Amino acid sequence: MNTSHENGKRLDPVTFEVLRSSFEYVCGRMSTVLQKAAFSPIIYDMVDFSNAIYNERLELLGQTANCPVHIAAMHFSAQASVKHFGFESLRPGDIFVLNDPYDGGTHLNDMTFTMPVFFEGDILGFAVSRGHWTDVGGGAAGGQAFGTHIAGEGLRLPPLRMYENYRVNDDLLRIIVANTRTPQYIKGDLQAHLAALRIAEAELQRIAGRYGIETVRQGMREVLDYTERLTRNAIREIPNGTYHAVDYADTDGISDEPVRVEVTLKVDDDRIVVDFEGSDRPVAGGINSPMANTYSAVYYSLKFFLSPDAPANAGSFRPIEIRLPEHSWLNAKWPSPTIGCTTLTSSKITAAIWKALSDAIPDRAVAPTFAECNWFVCSVKDPRSGENFVFSDLPAGGWGGTPRHDGMNVTQDPLGNCANLSAEVAELLFPIRYEAFDLRADSAGAGRNRGGLGSRLAITMLGSSEVSIETSRTRTGTPGVAGGADSAAQRVARHTADGKLDVIGGISPDGEWHNPLRGKRLEAGDRFEVLTTGGGGWGDPMLREPARVVEDFLDGYVTLASARDDYGVVIDSSSGSIDREATERARAKHRHASGKAEALAAAGR
Amino acid sequence: MRYVGQSYEVLTPIPDRIGTALDEVRANFHRAHLREYGVASEEFEPAFVSLGVTALGVVAGHGAGDMQAVPAGARKGDTGNVIKGEREVIFDGKAIRTALYDAAALRPGRKIEGPAIIEHEHSCTALAPASSAMVDAEGNLSITV
Numbered sequence: 001m002n003t004s005h006e007n008g009k010r011l012d013p014v015t016f017e018v019l020r021s022s023f024e025y026v027c028g029r030m031s032t033v034l035q036k037a038a039f040s041p042i043i044y045d046m047v048d049f050s051n052a053i054y055n056e057r058l059e060l061l062g063q064t065a066n067c068p069v070h071i072a073a074m075h076f077s078a079q080a081s082v083k084h085f086g087f088e089s090l091r092p093g094d095i096f097v098l099n100d101p102y103d104g105g106t107h108l109n110d111m112t113f114t115m116p117v118f119f120e121g122d123i124l125g126f127a128v129s130r131g132h133w134t135d136v137g138g139g140a141a142g143g144q145a146f147g148t149h150i151a152g153e154g155l156r157l158p159p160l161r162m163y164e165n166y167r168v169n170d171d172l173l174r175i176i177v178a179n180t181r182t183p184q185y186i187k188g189d190l191q192a193h194l195a196a197l198r199i200a201e202a203e204l205q206r207i208a209g210r211y212g213i214e215t216v217r218q219g220m221r222e223v224l225d226y227t228e229r230l231t232r233n234a235i236r237e238i239p240n241g242t243y244h245a246v247d248y249a250d251t252d253g254i255s256d257e258p259v260r261v262e263v264t265l266k267v268d269d270d271r272i273v274v275d276f277e278g279s280d281r282p283v284a285g286g287i288n289s290p291m292a293n294t295y296s297a298v299y300y301s302l303k304f305f306l307s308p309d310a311p312a313n314a315g316s317f318r319p320i321e322i323r324l325p326e327h328s329w330l331n332a333k334w335p336s337p338t339i340g341c342t343t344l345t346s347s348k349i350t351a352a353i354w355k356a357l358s359d360a361i362p363d364r365a366v367a368p369t370f371a372e373c374n375w376f377v378c379s380v381k382d383p384r385s386g387e388n389f390v391f392s393d394l395p396a397g398g399w400g401g402t403p404r405h406d407g408m409n410v411t412q413d414p415l416g417n418c419a420n421l422s423a424e425v426a427e428l429l430f431p432i433r434y435e436a437f438d439l440r441a442d443s444a445g446a447g448r449n450r451g452g453l454g455s456r457l458a459i460t461m462l463g464s465s466e467v468s469i470e471t472s473r474t475r476t477g478t479p480g481v482a483g484g485a486d487s488a489a490q491r492v493a494r495h496t497a498d499g500k501l502d503v504i505g506g507i508s509p510d511g512e513w514h515n516p517l518r519g520k521r522l523e524a525g526d527r528f529e530v531l532t533t534g535g536g537g538w539g540d541p542m543l544r545e546p547a548r549v550v551e552d553f554l555d556g557y558v559t560l561a562s563a564r565d566d567y568g569v570v571i572d573s574s575s576g577s578i579d580r581e582a583t584e585r586a587r588a589k590h591r592h593a594s595g596k597a598e599a600l601a602a603a604g605r
Numbered sequence: 606m607r608y609v610g611q612s613y614e615v616l617t618p619i620p621d622r623i624g625t626a627l628d629e630v631r632a633n634f635h636r637a638h639l640r641e642y643g644v645a646s647e648e649f650e651p652a653f654v655s656l657g658v659t660a661l662g663v664v665a666g667h668g669a670g671d672m673q674a675v676p677a678g679a680r681k682g683d684t685g686n687v688i689k690g691e692r693e694v695i696f697d698g699k700a701i702r703t704a705l706y707d708a709a710a711l712r713p714g715r716k717i718e719g720p721a722i723i724e725h726e727h728s729c730t731a732l733a734p735a736s737s738a739m740v741d742a743e744g745n746l747s748i749t750v
Contacts, residue, residue: 198644
């Protein structure tokens with residue numbers, strides 16, 4: 001598709017570049033304003049929101065990549081809103097709200113606000129602002145009830161008019177306020193979204209006033225075509241072929257069975273077909289992914305390899321065709337619960353796609369990440385006032401090793417650029433105490449280039465509390481690629497004040513696996529602990545330079561035992577130096593045992 | 606100031622005699638928030654986060670001859686031991702034994718001949734050979750090169 005030449009002329013490069021930057025700038029302004037004006041820590045501290053602008057046909061023009069998982073999902077929300085009310089009915093000052101997973105939404109906490117932007121009576125485009133609202137009702141704090149019906153996850157809003165002529169729909173607002181555990185955030189966060197949208201409106205109108213609406217529209221068409229061209233060129237660099245991979249979620253929380261993501265990438269010159277045939281059917285528990293969420297995960301997972309520097313807009317979607325089986329947990333329909341889709345499920349989609357790409361472009365492949373968000377929601381009662389607080393955090397893990405370097409430590413999965421809740425803010429606001437947030441030794445997948453490390457987060461609850469976590473990789477860790485090893489499994493636990501360990505999710509010392517997607521009650525004084533995992537390793541760990549293993553040992557990244565067993569490097573613990581003879585023996589023994597090492601080394605080079 | 610519940614502040618002008626002008630401060634804040642973010646609402650309570658005051662006046666005891674003025678951070682009663690030690694410092698490619706001075710112990714009127722290193726709490730001043738420094742009444746180093 002090439003629409004640049006609809007009126008037979010193209011913008012000069014300077015005007016093009018100014019307009020392209022303007023579209024990005026508008027989104028940056030929206031995000032600054034939303035973050036600074038917001039009332040809830042999830043928005044102002046953890047940055048769980050996204051803002052974007054669209055052309056008059058609701059194609060994505062520019063965005064802030066706060067949460068990539070929001071981005072491609074947001075235009076489905078906007079389209080659903082406009083479709084419901086009809087293009088002709090739109091007026092300046094209309095703002096629609098929607099969170100319906102089956103009509104362009106993802107999970108109920110992601111509230112999406114869509115505003116048409118007019119210029120001299122014509123629709124210039126749309127501004128869309130999405131934020132994760134702390135609590136919109138449901139059977140447990142944050143909607144994390146882990147039930148089997150969407151009704152248990154909160155208030156479901158089909159497209160509704162939140163503002164008319166810039167005036168709030170008070171009836172609707174009162175319903176929302178009456179259906180949340182955190183009413184104190186609602187009006188303030190809503191005002192912050194309004195602020196973001198009005199800034200976008202003012203900026204877009206200013207740009208149209210300066211350059212004229214026809215020039216701005218031409219610029220909109222050309223930035224989309226520009227990104228499309230760069231994306232198609234990038235696809236041409238991937239060898240034609242069919243690439244296939246599988247990853248699993250540990251559980252849907254209801255059954256103990258793993259849930260399968262199966263993906264086949266068909267690369268054909270300048271286009272890719274992404275087919276999820278073979279993935280599991282809808283599951284009972286709350287990890288089903290609606291179409292908008294699955295599409296989003298595909299787009300941003302591929303974006304890492306398809307001209308990541310190209311402006312992030314709908315032009316990058318055009319060469320990608322997505323095929324979703326009608327009955328699939330990745331194509332959720334009413335009333336399948338979806339609360340875990342944005343974090344747990346989208347990250348598994350990414351892991352499967354990256355694994356498939358490791359066959360297609362081994363020289364550029366990246367081993368999967370910890371593929372989680374480890375998003376937990378906790379309601380805790382202040383022992384003095386009796387007041388109930390709801391908070392969330394998302395302890396990150398590591399990214400996978402690459403052909404060039406080790407994976408990043410403790411970095412959010414590609415699904416979101418969210419930040420941790422800072423301990424200082426958390427302790428001020430909530431009756432909790434942050435005990436630790438540090439690197440977890442031996443949590444990375446060993447490799448010639450190992451994965452990045454996972455972390456340990458420990459929080460003491462000062463009052464009785466209930467906690468629920470969306471997590472996975474608790475049976476086995478992150479898969480390695482190109483001969484790299486898997487990482488250690490994740491574990492969620494409660495440590496009682498008298499020192500007892502109670503594994504909430506993952507494998508306990510007796511070897512038994514505990515289903516993590518079940519809420520847990522904690523007593524005052526209990527310590528809640530999440531051990532996250534690292535990224536998968538890349539390449540045979542027996543080929544890692546011994547000096548780098550020693551460095552990792554000195555940094556506390558690997559223990560002596562892991563250095564010896566996983567890397568074949570024997571370190572003298574008192575001097576911190578390599579025992580060269582013992583190392584040579586250990587590695588020779590390994591080479592003998594595994595004839596494959598040489599072949600993998602060749603593949604890795 | 607910010608609305609109770611927010612985490613970021615907007616600078617709000619505050620008139621003289623704040624005690625009798627809270628309504629004016631409140632109105633100023635709503636206006637500042639509106640200008641910064643395009644929205645404001647009387648429905649939310651404003652809160653002070655920090656207050657700043659600018660004061661102008663004449664400082665007493667000012668003058669080069671005033672040996673009583675004590676520079677900020679000076680140690681009480683410590684007037685003698687201003688040299689902490691010495692080490693080799695490279696000036697113009699040559700290593701020279703150089704005295705190390707404790708800036709906190711310097712008193713107005715003290716003259717230091719280069720080469721010297723004067724160590725402050727978070728920085729240091731290097732005096733090249735043939736230059737000199739004089740501590741003035743406010744504790745400033747006046748350097749002659």
